[in-house]
Amino acid sequence: MKNLKTQGFVLLDTDVAALNNSGKDTQSNYDNAVATKKIMKGRSSHVYVSGQAWRYWWRQTLQKDHEWNMSPVERTKDVAFTEANPLKYADDDVFGYMRATKEEKTDEDGNILMKKGKPEMQDATVTRVSPLKNSALISVVSVQTAHSWSVMSRMDGNPVPYVKEEYGTVLKGMFSIDLQQVGTFATYNRTGYKNLTAGLQAKALQEGGELVPDEGMRNPKGEPQQLVRLPRATRLHRVQDTLRALKTMSGGAMQTNNYTDVTPKFIVLVTLQSGNHPFGHIVRSGGLFGGEVTFDKESLAEALRDYADQLTGTVFIGRRRGFMEEAFVDLTEWAKDFPNVRLGSVVEAIEGYCQELEQWMP
Numbered sequence: 478m479k480n481l482k483t484q485g486f487v488l489l490d491t492d493v494a495a496l497n498n499s500g501k502d503t504q505s506n507y508d509n510a511v512a513t514k515k516i517m518k519g520r521s522s523h524v525y526v527s528g529q530a531w532r533y534w535w536r537q538t539l540q541k542d543h544e545w546n547m548s549p550v551e552r553t554k555d556v557a558f559t560e561a562n563p564l565k566y567a568d569d570d571v572f573g574y575m576r577a578t579k580e581e582k583t584d585e586d587g588n589i590l591m592k593k594g595k596p597e598m599q600d601a602t603v604t605r606v607s608p609l610k611n612s613a614l615i616s617v618v619s620v621q622t623a624h625s626w627s628v629m630s631r632m633d634g635n636p637v638p639y640v641k642e643e644y645g646t647v648l649k650g651m652f653s654i655d656l657q658q659v660g661t662f663a664t665y666n667r668t669g670y671k672n673l674t675a676g677l678q679a680k681a682l683q684e685g686g687e688l689v690p691d692e693g694m695r696n697p698k699g700e701p702q703q704l705v706r707l708p709r710a711t712r713l714h715r716v717q718d719t720l721r722a723l724k725t726m727s728g729g730a731m732q733t734n735n736y737t738d739v740t741p742k743f744i745v746l747v748t749l750q751s752g753n754h755p756f757g758h759i760v761r762s763g764g765l766f767g768g769e770v771t772f773d774k775e776s777l778a779e780a781l782r783d784y785a786d787q788l789t790g791t792v793f794i795g796r797r798r799g800f801m802e803e804a805f806v807d808l809t810e811w812a813k814d815f816p817n818v819r820l821g822s823v824v825e826a827i828e829g830y831c832q833e834l835e836q837w838m839p
Contacts, residue, residue: 481789481837483654483716483830484749486756487723487741488770489614490800492645494737496614496729497526502640509639513622521619524644526729528613531650534728534739535609535719536568542725543718548574561603563662563672564681564707567715570660573607605672608659609719611652617770618762620646627734643735647770647801651754654719657839660712663691665702670694673705681705713838717831720746724824742800744823745777746830748789748837755780772804774811781815790833792818795826 495513502512515524539545548559548566558577563570582590582597590597622644628636662672662681673681682688685708690701706712726740745756756777763771781792792815796805812818819829 479657480750480752481656481839482749482752483656483720483834484745484747484754484756485652485654485720485723486745486754486759487650487652488617488743488760488800489648489650489739490742491648491737493643493735494645494729495641495643495731495735496737496739497530498641498730502642509637510624511639511641513642513644515620515622516615518619522621523616523618524620524622524646524648525616526614526648528611530728531611531614532572532609534726535611535722536572537728538722538726539568539718543722545718561605562677563605563660564677564684567718569605571607571609571654571715571719573605573609575602575604577602601674603671603674605662606658608655609652610655612650614648614650616644616646617649617760618646618768620644641731647760649757649760651757653752653754654716655752656716656748656834656837659716660707661689662705663694663702664688664705665691665694665696678705681707709838713835716834716838720827720831724827741795741823742797744793744795744826746793746795746826747791748834749784750787750789751784753784753787755784770801770804772801772808774808778811778814781818788817789837790817791829793826793830793833794818794820795823796820797823 497514498511499514500512502510504512513524514527515522517523536547540547545567546565548562548569550557550559559569559574560566561569561574561576563574578601584590622642625641625643626638627641628638663670664673664678665671682705686705688703689706691704692701694702696702723741723744729737729739745759759773759777759780761771761773763769781788794808794812796808809820812820819826821829
């Protein structure tokens with residue numbers, strides 16, 4: 478099976494949070510006022526955590542809890558880039574990179590070619606589109622933020638006032654992991670496709686990698702271009718680590734006074750044979766004034782029916798006990814109509830999916 482992708486949907490529960498701020502609050506009368514990130518949907522205001530911030534939490538959790546050795550960042554005057562070595566650094570593989578540089582040109586025997594007494598240079602720019610794609614984390618319902626007035630005071634001199642925006646809401650987010658792409662790198666020199674330098678290509682093959690055909694990209698002779706693929710155990714481990722990081726994920730602004738658990742309280746995990754993400758609307762605003770988060774079982778049922786021919790294996794659904802109890806009260810009864818659905822806690826869903834992934838990882 479080709480084009481396999483892990484598709485995930487999560488809900489986070491926040492109380493008096495300020496997870497991602499947007500800088501100075503220009504609407505406040507205080508100089509030290511910070512606004513949280515918000516976006517308008519029609520006339521409704523929704524708070525959100527940027528996709529970049531979520532990815533930062535993800536990286537940090539992988540480093541702390543899964544001992545990932547992160548790719549070092551190099552900086553010049555105007556740009557910053559990682560080492561772009563996905564063989565050594567799993568985060569370069571999973572999160573992608575772009576590095577514009579030059580390298581010494583060599584002949585077939587590895588001898589450096591010279592020009593006017595100096596090594597001849599050639600373009601060695603490499604790019605990699607991230608196999609892990611994620612949305613922002615956005616509030617399901619419209620949110621009216623509260624302005625919290627605080628002071629920095631140590632009983633010495635005048636106190637310094639500051640204001641921040643706080644909120645309590647349920648955030649939803651989506652992500653996708655391209656299982657075909659993890660640990661698999663293009664070798665051909667085409668803008669946006671060249672993932673590895675010639676030296677890294679050779680090293681990958683020396684260390685157990687293999688060449689596989691890219692059926693979607695052909696050379697002028699009509700032959701498939703070549704991809705370098707790392708050993709299956711390495712690729713599987715990287716995907717499993719990425720998913721298991723959700724169990725212990727931490728991060729967010731203002732955590733000293735607004736500590737918030739950012740692990741998922743509800744999760745859906747499934748393997749699809751396409752890039753479509755069908756679960757974006759399984760929760761919505763409801764209630765008399767639209768201020769309640771409602772779980773739409775019929776929307777989830779419709780997605781499972783519509784994409785039944787693309788589903789591979791089990792649909793894992795996990796929920797933390799105590800979260801939205803009334804909304805999920807008859808979920809067990811609902812699931813009886815779908816024999817491929819497995820219910821459990823969030824951790825059970827993640828672990829169950831990671832174990833089943835051993836069957837589907839290319």
